[in-house]
Structures are given as structure tokens and as C-alpha cells.
Amino acid sequence: MFQTTSSETSFQEISTAQLLFNVCRNLHQVAERVEALGQFVMKTRRTLKGHGNKVLCMDWCKDKRRIVSSSQDGKVIVWDSFTTNKEHAVTMPCTWVMACAYAPSGCAIACGGLDNKCSVYPLTFDKNENMAAKKKSVAMHTNYLSACSFTNSDMQILTASGDGTCALWDVESGQLLQSFHGHGADVLCLDLAPSETGNTFVSGGCDKKAMVWDMRSGQCVQAFETHESDINSVRYYPSGDAFASGSDDATCRLYDLRADREVAIYSKESIIFGASSVDFSLSGRLLFAGYNDYTINVWDVLKGSRVSILFGHENRVSTLRVSPDGTAFCSGSWDHTLRVWA
Amino acid sequence: MSSGASVNALQRLVEQLKLEAGVERIKVSQAAAELQQYCMQNACKDALLVGVPAGSNPFREPRSCALF
Numbered sequence: 001m002f003q004t005t006s007s008e009t010s011f012q013e014i015s016t017a018q019l020l021f022n023v024c025r026n027l028h029q030v031a032e033r034v035e036a037l038g039q040f041v042m043k044t045r046r047t048l049k050g051h052g053n054k055v056l057c058m059d060w061c062k063d064k065r066r067i068v069s070s071s072q073d074g075k076v077i078v079w080d081s082f083t084t085n086k087e088h089a090v091t092m093p094c095t096w097v098m099a100c101a102y103a104p105s106g107c108a109i110a111c112g113g114l115d116n117k118c119s120v121y122p123l124t125f126d127k128n129e130n131m132a133a134k135k136k137s138v139a140m141h142t143n144y145l146s147a148c149s150f151t152n153s154d155m156q157i158l159t160a161s162g163d164g165t166c167a168l169w170d171v172e173s174g175q176l177l178q179s180f181h182g183h184g185a186d187v188l189c190l191d192l193a194p195s196e197t198g199n200t201f202v203s204g205g206c207d208k209k210a211m212v213w214d215m216r217s218g219q220c221v222q223a224f225e226t227h228e229s230d231i232n233s234v235r236y237y238p239s240g241d242a243f244a245s246g247s248d249d250a251t252c253r254l255y256d257l258r259a260d261r262e263v264a265i266y267s268k269e270s271i272i273f274g275a276s277s278v279d280f281s282l283s284g285r286l287l288f289a290g291y292n293d294y295t296i297n298v299w300d301v302l303k304g305s306r307v308s309i310l311f312g313h314e315n316r317v318s319t320l321r322v323s324p325d326g327t328a329f330c331s332g333s334w335d336h337t338l339r340v341w342a
Numbered sequence: 343m344s345s346g347a348s349v350n351a352l353q354r355l356v357e358q359l360k361l362e363a364g365v366e367r368i369k370v371s372q373a374a375a376e377l378q379q380y381c382m383q384n385a386c387k388d389a390l391l392v393g394v395p396a397g398s399n400p401f402r403e404p405r406s407c408a409l410f
């Protein structure tokens with residue numbers, strides 16, 4: 001590779017090569033000296049049965065105990081994950097309820113799907129009240145709703161849609177506060193930055209792009225396009241400085257916002273099915289990813305190695321979230337069940 | 343007409359790319375070091391990573407079984 005010309009030139013060439021060798025290309029290189037993780041024992045601690053068809057989405061309540069889940073058959077159920085009891089159930093007028101979210105107060109849930117809308121249902125413990133009667137239609141898109149999330153309060157909802165846009169809505173009035181245009185195809189997922197880091201959110205779509213948006217201006221501030229297929233899930237790193245993505249290209253990736261680039265990739269030759277949903281453990285050291293091959297892989301975020309593979313679901317894992325205090329995580333699957341793991 | 347529309351779209355794209363190119367960046371080595379530091383600092387609080395004392399994880403508690 002190096003031509004031997006004068007001895008001075010060869011010395012320069014070798015030094016340059018050494019410099020390049022020391023350039024840091026990713027997180028795994030920096031974390032080489034970090035102690036490897038030991039064996040993990042994570043088991044299914046609860047199985048939530050009751051949906052009549054594929055579970056498509058779930059979310060935790062801030063009380064770290066209640067869970068809302070939505071299904072292809074149009075049902076949205078609120079569970080007490082400690083006892084596995086169903087506390088509320090509502091049937092949506094559409095099938096494929098692809099998105100659901102718990103309000104920060106714990107007093108309402110939002111959901112939507114093929115109806116192209118996001119609706120908010122207040123949760124009431126009055127047995128005489130019909131939950132569906134108090135339904136409020138908040139968001140209107142021109143294609144399916146793929147994801148929704150309340151912001152810091154019950155007052156605003158962020159939505160992502162198959163129409164290629166995201167939007168911010170006022171719950172009370174149903175008014176559109178801001179819309180986010182830029183994806184070249186369906187938007188499949190979104191995640192809000194942890195509240196300390198300000199008013200941004202990240203979205204992922206069928207255009208293979210992950211985009212970071214300023215919620216106030218509607219502007220895309222950063223975009224990342226290294227995945228080779230649809231991005232099904234995006235989730236912020238707990239510090240807010242990075243986010244992970246899961247894609248149909250069978251990889252998960254970590255993007256650092258301040259370095260403005262991909263800094264890690266989580267993949268194995270043996271993993272050939274798409275990753276449908278990802279979430280971090282509390283410290284950000286572990287990345288849990290649910291796949292279309294029915295498994296959940298647990299990755300060491302720093303070292304890039306897989307530390308565990310969890311079996312149990314009998315069909316695709318479609319949704320996965322770590323509980324608010326990090327003591328457990330819940331997965332939902334096309335096998336009609338949800339599992340709580342710890 | 344159609345060429346006018348695509349010129350506009352391309353101009354908007356160029357503006358967007360200029361905006362994105364103007365973002366201040368830090369080195370990957372520094373970014374990675376800070377991600378690692380965050381992990382280390384919070385590892386002890388991470389129940390799924392280090393485990394918690396028996397009985398304090400509500401999901402690991404054995405549930406009582408009532409037989410009627």
C-alpha cells in the first residue's frame with residue numbers, strides 16, 4: 001500500500017495511517033474497556049390475555065402498574081399489570097388500532113388506527129358510564145394513524161400518520177397546533193425527547209429516515225438515513241442525547257444527536273427478521289428489541305453485543321415498552337397476548 | 343409548470359440541507375464517552391440491569407394463590 005520513496009515521505013504516510021487507525025468510528029470502540037455484562041435472567045412474570053386478535057400497541061401509565069393496549073380487532077384494554085385484571089375496555093369503530101397512549105395524569109387514554117383519527121377517552125370508574133360515550137376526536141389525518149403520544153400534559157397530543165406527516169394537536173379544542181412535513185412516505189413511529197432536553201421529538205418512516213423536529217417551529221432540525229428499510233420504532237436514550245431505531249432491515253441503530261450521526265449498530269448475521277419496537281433500560285445500558293421472528297433480543301448498548309434472547313411469544317412481537325421506573329418491560333404480540341418481563 | 347414545481351421543491355430541499363449542514367457537531371469520541379458515562383452513573387438505579395433486592399420488585403413477588 002505504501003510506496004517506498006524517500007524515507008521522509010514513507011514516515012509521513014505511516015503516521016497518517018496511524019492517525020486514521022485511531023479515529024473513533026463508533027460507540028463500541030470507545031466502550032472497549034467497559035466490563036462486559038454477566039448473564040441475565042429475565043422471565044415472563046405476567047401474561048395478559050384477553051385480546052381477540054393481534055396486539056399492535058401498548059403504553060404504560062405513569063403509576064408503573066397500569067397498561068393500555070390496542071388490537072387489530074378494534075379493542076382497547078386497560079390492564080392492572082400486577083393482578084392482570086382488566087380495568088377498562090372499549091371497542092373502537094375501526095379495526096387495526098395501531099396506536100395507543102396513556103395520558104400523563106393516568107385519567108385518559110388516546111388511540112387510533114385505520115379510522116385516520118386519534119381519539120381521547122377519559123377513564124372513569126363509574127360502572128354506569130359508557131366509556132365510548134365520552135370519546136373525543138382530536139386528530140384528523142388523511143391516512144392511518146401509526147403512533148400517538150401525549151406531550152408533558154393531558155392537553156396536547158403528538159401524532160404520526162401513514163399520510164407522511166406528524167402533527168401536534170390541542171386535546172380540548174381538537175385544533176391543529178403544528179404540522180411536521182418532510183418524510184417522503186408513511187411515518188411509522190415517534191418519540192418525545194425526555195422533558196429535560198426541550199421541545200423536540202424524533203420520527204421514523206417508510207422512507208428509511210429518522211427525523212428530529214422542533215415542536216415549536218415545525219422545522220426538521222436533523223435527519224438520519226442509514227437504515228436500509230422501513231424504520232418501525234424510535235426511542236430516545238434516557239439522557240436525551242441520542243436515540244435508537246428498529247428497522248425492517250433487521251438492525252437496530254443508535255444515533256447521537258450532538259455528533260449528528262449513527263454511532264452504533266446492533267445486528268447479527270443470524271437475525272434476518274425486522275425489529276418492530278425498541279426501548280432502553282433506565283440507565284441506557286440495555287436495549288430491548290422485539291422482532292418479527294417472535295423473539296426479543298437484549299443488546300448491550302455500549303459494546304454492541306447481544307446479552308440475551310427471550311423466547312415466549314408465539315408470533316411477531318409488535319410493541320415493547322420499559323416501565324416508567326425501569327423495573328420491568330412489557331411486550332405485545334400478534335399472538336394476542338402481552339407479557340411483562342423482569 | 344411541472345418543472346417550476348420541481349424547482350421550488352429542490353430549492354426547499356437545498357434550504358433544508360443547508361440548515362441541517364449548519365448544525366454544530368461534536369466528535370464521536372466525545373459523544374460516545376458521554377453516553378458511556380451516563381450509563382455508568384445510572385447503572386446502580388437500573389433494576390433490569392443490576393436486579394433489585396428480593397421482594398422489592400412487584401413483578402418478581404410471588405402472588406398468593408387462593409383456592410376455593
